[in-house]
Amino acid sequence: MTAPSSGARRTLADLGIPSEPGNERRAMEEVARAVSGLGLPERTLERLKTAVAEATMNAMEHGNHYRAELPVLIEVSISEADLSVKITDEGSRPPAFPSETPDLEAKLEGMQTPRGWGLFLIKNMVDDMNVTGDEHHCTVELILHLDGRAEGDN
Amino acid sequence: MVTQHLVASVRREPAGAVLDLRGEINGFSQEALDAAYAEAEAKDPEALILNFEEVDYINSTGIALIVGLLAKARASKRKLLAYGLSDHYVEIFNITRLSDYMGVYPDEQSALSGASVS
Numbered sequence: 001m002t003a004p005s006s007g008a009r010r011t012l013a014d015l016g017i018p019s020e021p022g023n024e025r026r027a028m029e030e031v032a033r034a035v036s037g038l039g040l041p042e043r044t045l046e047r048l049k050t051a052v053a054e055a056t057m058n059a060m061e062h063g064n065h066y067r068a069e070l071p072v073l074i075e076v077s078i079s080e081a082d083l084s085v086k087i088t089d090e091g092s093r094p095p096a097f098p099s100e101t102p103d104l105e106a107k108l109e110g111m112q113t114p115r116g117w118g119l120f121l122i123k124n125m126v127d128d129m130n131v132t133g134d135e136h137h138c139t140v141e142l143i144l145h146l147d148g149r150a151e152g153d154n
Numbered sequence: 155m156v157t158q159h160l161v162a163s164v165r166r167e168p169a170g171a172v173l174d175l176r177g178e179i180n181g182f183s184q185e186a187l188d189a190a191y192a193e194a195e196a197k198d199p200e201a202l203i204l205n206f207e208e209v210d211y212i213n214s215t216g217i218a219l220i221v222g223l224l225a226k227a228r229a230s231k232r233k234l235l236a237y238g239l240s241d242h243y244v245e246i247f248n249i250t251r252l253s254d255y256m257g258v259y260p261d262e263q264s265a266l267s268g269a270s271v272s
Contacts, residue, residue: 021181025211046242054214104251107221108228114221117214117250124249 009079016071017056019064019089027056027074031085034076038083040144048085048144051125054118055087055140063089063138082127082146088139158210159183162190169269170201170233172262176208179216187219191226201269202227205262207238217250224255233257237265 004010013034017027028049035045056072064070073088102120106112122129128143160183161176171194179187194202204223206212212220227234237259239247247253259265 024213025178043242043245046240050242050246057213057215102250104221104255108225108255110225114218114225115215117217120250121214121217121246 004079007079007081009077009084011075011077013074013076015074015076017060017074018068019060019066019070019072020068021060021066023060023072024053024057027072027087028053031074031076035078035083038078038146040083044144047125048083048142051122051129051142052085052087054122054125055085055142058118059087059089059091059138059140063091078146080146083144085142086139087142088137090136091138092133092135160186160209162186164190164194166197166199167203167266169266170203170235171195171197171199172203172205174205174208178211178213179209179219180211180213181215183216184219187223191223195226195230195232199232201233201235203262203265203269204234204236205238206236206243209238209243212243212246217246217252220252224252228255233269235259235265235269237261 013030015027015030017023031052032045032049035048040048052074056074059072060066064072070090075086077084100112100116102116103112107114122142126142127145130141130143132139132141158177160179163174165172165174173190173194191202224234235257236247238261239258244253244258247258257265257268259268
Protein backbone atom coordinates (compact mmCIF):
# COMPACT_ATOMS: atom_id res chain seq x y z
CA MET A 1 0.00 0.00 0.00
CA THR A 2 1.35 3.43 -0.89
CA ALA A 3 0.40 6.90 0.29
CA PRO A 4 -1.51 9.10 -2.16
CA SER A 5 0.59 11.73 -3.90
CA SER A 6 0.17 15.49 -4.39
CA GLY A 7 -1.45 16.27 -1.06
CA ALA A 8 -4.51 14.11 -1.56
CA ARG A 9 -5.85 12.31 1.52
CA ARG A 10 -7.24 8.83 1.41
CA THR A 11 -9.41 7.20 4.06
CA LEU A 12 -8.16 3.80 5.18
CA ALA A 13 -10.91 3.02 7.67
CA ASP A 14 -14.04 4.42 9.27
CA LEU A 15 -14.79 2.62 12.50
CA GLY A 16 -17.45 2.76 15.18
CA ILE A 17 -16.47 1.26 18.52
CA PRO A 18 -19.13 0.76 21.22
CA SER A 19 -18.24 2.60 24.41
CA GLU A 20 -17.68 -0.39 26.65
CA PRO A 21 -14.79 -0.95 29.06
CA GLY A 22 -11.95 -2.82 27.38
CA ASN A 23 -12.97 -1.88 23.85
CA GLU A 24 -9.92 0.35 23.43
CA ARG A 25 -8.04 -2.84 22.53
CA ARG A 26 -10.50 -3.55 19.77
CA ALA A 27 -9.95 0.00 18.52
CA MET A 28 -6.19 -0.31 18.47
CA GLU A 29 -6.26 -3.68 16.74
CA GLU A 30 -8.66 -2.43 14.08
CA VAL A 31 -6.50 0.64 13.44
CA ALA A 32 -3.43 -1.62 13.27
CA ARG A 33 -5.24 -3.72 10.68
CA ALA A 34 -6.14 -0.61 8.68
CA VAL A 35 -2.52 0.54 8.48
CA SER A 36 -1.01 -2.92 8.07
CA GLY A 37 -0.16 -2.33 4.42
CA LEU A 38 1.87 0.81 5.08
CA GLY A 39 5.00 -1.00 6.20
CA LEU A 40 5.32 1.00 9.40
CA PRO A 41 8.23 -0.10 11.58
CA GLU A 42 7.17 -2.30 14.49
CA ARG A 43 8.11 0.32 17.06
CA THR A 44 6.09 3.02 15.31
CA LEU A 45 3.10 0.70 15.04
CA GLU A 46 3.23 -0.19 18.74
CA ARG A 47 3.42 3.48 19.67
CA LEU A 48 0.46 4.30 17.43
CA LYS A 49 -1.55 1.45 18.96
CA THR A 50 -0.94 2.74 22.47
CA ALA A 51 -1.93 6.29 21.47
CA VAL A 52 -5.11 5.03 19.80
CA ALA A 53 -6.00 2.90 22.81
CA GLU A 54 -5.50 5.74 25.26
CA ALA A 55 -7.43 8.29 23.19
CA THR A 56 -10.26 5.81 22.64
CA MET A 57 -10.41 4.92 26.32
CA ASN A 58 -10.62 8.60 27.22
CA ALA A 59 -13.37 9.12 24.63
CA MET A 60 -15.38 6.15 25.91
CA GLU A 61 -14.98 7.11 29.56
CA HIS A 62 -15.19 10.89 29.63
CA GLY A 63 -16.92 11.70 26.35
CA ASN A 64 -19.48 8.93 26.08
CA HIS A 65 -19.56 7.92 29.76
CA TYR A 66 -19.34 4.26 28.79
CA ARG A 67 -22.76 4.29 27.18
CA ALA A 68 -22.43 1.39 24.76
CA GLU A 69 -25.01 2.84 22.39
CA LEU A 70 -22.74 5.84 21.81
CA PRO A 71 -19.91 4.69 19.56
CA VAL A 72 -16.50 6.25 19.46
CA LEU A 73 -15.90 7.12 15.81
CA ILE A 74 -12.45 6.54 14.39
CA GLU A 75 -11.28 7.73 11.00
CA VAL A 76 -7.91 6.59 9.71
CA SER A 77 -6.55 8.47 6.73
CA ILE A 78 -3.28 8.99 4.97
CA SER A 79 -1.64 11.62 2.81
CA GLU A 80 1.81 11.72 1.33
CA ALA A 81 3.01 13.54 4.43
CA ASP A 82 1.23 11.92 7.34
CA LEU A 83 -1.01 9.30 8.83
CA SER A 84 -3.97 10.67 10.79
CA VAL A 85 -6.27 8.93 13.25
CA LYS A 86 -9.26 11.01 14.33
CA ILE A 87 -11.10 9.77 17.41
CA THR A 88 -14.46 11.41 18.05
CA ASP A 89 -16.84 11.12 20.99
CA GLU A 90 -20.03 12.88 21.94
CA GLY A 91 -18.56 14.95 24.71
CA SER A 92 -18.06 18.66 24.53
CA ARG A 93 -14.69 20.32 24.53
CA PRO A 94 -12.41 20.74 26.33
CA PRO A 95 -11.63 17.03 26.64
CA ALA A 96 -11.39 15.50 30.06
CA PHE A 97 -7.65 14.99 30.00
CA PRO A 98 -6.02 16.07 33.24
CA SER A 99 -3.96 19.21 32.79
CA GLU A 100 -1.41 18.16 35.40
CA THR A 101 1.80 16.62 34.06
CA PRO A 102 2.31 13.29 35.76
CA ASP A 103 5.17 13.32 38.26
CA LEU A 104 6.03 9.85 39.46
CA GLU A 105 7.73 11.01 42.64
CA ALA A 106 4.65 13.05 43.54
CA LYS A 107 2.44 10.05 42.83
CA LEU A 108 4.57 7.80 45.01
CA GLU A 109 4.36 10.36 47.81
CA GLY A 110 0.58 10.64 47.45
CA MET A 111 0.75 14.23 46.20
CA GLN A 112 -0.78 13.27 42.85
CA THR A 113 -3.28 10.58 41.99
CA PRO A 114 -1.64 7.40 40.60
CA ARG A 115 -3.76 7.88 37.47
CA GLY A 116 -3.48 10.59 34.84
CA TRP A 117 -1.06 8.95 32.39
CA GLY A 118 -3.28 8.87 29.30
CA LEU A 119 -2.51 12.23 27.72
CA PHE A 120 1.14 11.92 28.67
CA LEU A 121 1.39 8.58 26.88
CA ILE A 122 -0.42 9.86 23.80
CA LYS A 123 1.86 12.88 23.48
CA ASN A 124 4.91 10.69 23.78
CA MET A 125 3.72 8.11 21.28
CA VAL A 126 2.81 10.24 18.24
CA ASP A 127 4.32 13.24 16.46
CA ASP A 128 1.38 15.60 16.92
CA MET A 129 -1.97 15.67 18.62
CA ASN A 130 -4.80 18.10 17.86
CA VAL A 131 -7.99 18.52 19.83
CA THR A 132 -11.06 20.07 18.25
CA GLY A 133 -14.71 20.09 19.15
CA ASP A 134 -17.94 21.89 19.76
CA GLU A 135 -20.81 21.61 22.20
CA HIS A 136 -21.63 18.08 21.08
CA HIS A 137 -18.46 16.41 19.90
CA CYS A 138 -14.81 16.19 20.73
CA THR A 139 -12.17 14.94 18.31
CA VAL A 140 -8.62 14.00 19.17
CA GLU A 141 -6.45 13.69 16.08
CA LEU A 142 -3.27 11.65 16.31
CA ILE A 143 -0.68 12.36 13.63
CA LEU A 144 2.35 10.42 12.52
CA HIS A 145 4.63 12.16 10.04
CA LEU A 146 5.60 9.63 7.43
CA ASP A 147 8.77 11.30 6.15
CA GLY A 148 11.60 8.86 6.52
CA ARG A 149 9.45 6.22 8.18
CA ALA A 150 10.27 3.48 5.74
CA GLU A 151 10.18 -0.17 6.70
CA GLY A 152 12.84 -0.82 9.31
CA ASP A 153 13.29 2.77 10.43
CA ASN A 154 12.50 3.85 13.94
CA MET B 155 -11.90 -8.92 21.05
CA VAL B 156 -12.43 -10.52 24.46
CA THR B 157 -10.65 -8.82 27.34
CA GLN B 158 -8.15 -11.17 28.94
CA HIS B 159 -8.56 -10.46 32.63
CA LEU B 160 -5.39 -10.61 34.63
CA VAL B 161 -4.47 -13.82 36.39
CA ALA B 162 -1.74 -13.44 39.01
CA SER B 163 0.00 -16.14 41.01
CA VAL B 164 2.83 -16.05 43.51
CA ARG B 165 5.87 -18.27 43.96
CA ARG B 166 8.77 -18.04 46.34
CA GLU B 167 12.37 -17.84 45.26
CA PRO B 168 15.35 -17.37 47.58
CA ALA B 169 15.80 -13.81 46.30
CA GLY B 170 12.17 -12.82 46.78
CA ALA B 171 8.58 -13.43 45.81
CA VAL B 172 7.78 -13.64 42.11
CA LEU B 173 4.35 -12.48 40.93
CA ASP B 174 3.59 -14.30 37.68
CA LEU B 175 1.17 -12.12 35.72
CA ARG B 176 -0.85 -13.34 32.76
CA GLY B 177 -3.30 -11.37 30.61
CA GLU B 178 -3.93 -7.63 30.49
CA ILE B 179 -3.14 -5.00 33.10
CA ASN B 180 -5.98 -2.52 32.91
CA GLY B 181 -8.87 -1.22 34.97
CA PHE B 182 -10.08 -4.75 35.63
CA SER B 183 -6.82 -5.85 37.21
CA GLN B 184 -6.79 -4.17 40.59
CA GLU B 185 -8.32 -7.00 42.58
CA ALA B 186 -6.01 -9.65 41.13
CA LEU B 187 -2.92 -7.48 41.53
CA ASP B 188 -3.75 -6.46 45.09
CA ALA B 189 -4.47 -10.04 46.12
CA ALA B 190 -1.23 -11.31 44.62
CA TYR B 191 0.73 -8.49 46.20
CA ALA B 192 -0.78 -9.22 49.62
CA GLU B 193 0.01 -12.92 49.28
CA ALA B 194 3.56 -12.14 48.15
CA GLU B 195 4.10 -9.71 51.01
CA ALA B 196 2.77 -12.09 53.68
CA LYS B 197 6.13 -13.78 54.24
CA ASP B 198 7.98 -10.49 54.44
CA PRO B 199 10.27 -10.85 51.40
CA GLU B 200 12.95 -8.28 50.77
CA ALA B 201 12.06 -8.14 47.08
CA LEU B 202 8.95 -8.49 44.97
CA ILE B 203 9.48 -9.37 41.34
CA LEU B 204 6.82 -8.79 38.69
CA ASN B 205 6.95 -11.26 35.81
CA PHE B 206 5.44 -9.63 32.71
CA GLU B 207 6.36 -12.39 30.23
CA GLU B 208 2.69 -13.36 29.72
CA VAL B 209 1.31 -9.80 29.77
CA ASP B 210 0.41 -8.55 26.32
CA TYR B 211 -1.29 -5.24 27.12
CA ILE B 212 -0.87 -2.52 29.74
CA ASN B 213 -2.90 0.67 29.53
CA SER B 214 -2.65 3.91 31.48
CA THR B 215 -4.91 2.57 34.21
CA GLY B 216 -2.59 -0.43 34.46
CA ILE B 217 0.38 1.92 34.78
CA ALA B 218 -1.47 3.58 37.66
CA LEU B 219 -1.91 0.20 39.35
CA ILE B 220 1.81 -0.51 39.01
CA VAL B 221 2.52 2.93 40.51
CA GLY B 222 0.32 1.87 43.42
CA LEU B 223 2.32 -1.33 43.93
CA LEU B 224 5.53 0.65 43.77
CA ALA B 225 4.24 3.05 46.41
CA LYS B 226 3.32 0.14 48.69
CA ALA B 227 6.69 -1.53 48.17
CA ARG B 228 8.51 1.70 48.87
CA ALA B 229 6.50 2.33 52.03
CA SER B 230 7.44 -1.10 53.35
CA LYS B 231 11.05 -0.73 52.17
CA ARG B 232 10.91 -3.62 49.75
CA LYS B 233 12.52 -3.74 46.35
CA LEU B 234 10.14 -3.97 43.42
CA LEU B 235 11.59 -5.35 40.21
CA ALA B 236 10.22 -6.33 36.84
CA TYR B 237 11.18 -8.61 33.98
CA GLY B 238 9.77 -9.94 30.75
CA LEU B 239 8.44 -6.64 29.39
CA SER B 240 8.31 -6.25 25.62
CA ASP B 241 10.52 -3.57 24.08
CA HIS B 242 7.47 -1.32 23.76
CA TYR B 243 6.59 -1.54 27.43
CA VAL B 244 10.22 -1.11 28.44
CA GLU B 245 10.01 2.19 26.54
CA ILE B 246 6.83 3.10 28.41
CA PHE B 247 8.45 2.24 31.74
CA ASN B 248 11.30 4.54 30.69
CA ILE B 249 9.20 7.53 29.66
CA THR B 250 6.96 7.26 32.74
CA ARG B 251 10.17 6.93 34.82
CA LEU B 252 8.93 3.71 36.41
CA SER B 253 12.29 2.23 35.46
CA ASP B 254 14.03 4.86 37.61
CA TYR B 255 12.31 3.43 40.68
CA MET B 256 12.14 -0.27 39.92
CA GLY B 257 14.77 -2.43 38.31
CA VAL B 258 13.68 -3.61 34.86
CA TYR B 259 15.37 -6.78 33.66
CA PRO B 260 15.08 -8.84 30.49
CA ASP B 261 14.61 -12.21 32.18
CA GLU B 262 14.03 -13.95 35.48
CA GLN B 263 17.64 -14.91 36.07
CA SER B 264 18.87 -11.33 35.81
CA ALA B 265 15.95 -10.08 37.91
CA LEU B 266 16.69 -12.58 40.69
CA SER B 267 20.35 -11.55 40.57
CA GLY B 268 19.24 -7.91 40.81
CA ALA B 269 17.02 -8.70 43.76
CA SER B 270 19.95 -10.25 45.59
CA VAL B 271 22.09 -7.14 45.32
CA SER B 272 21.72 -5.03 48.44
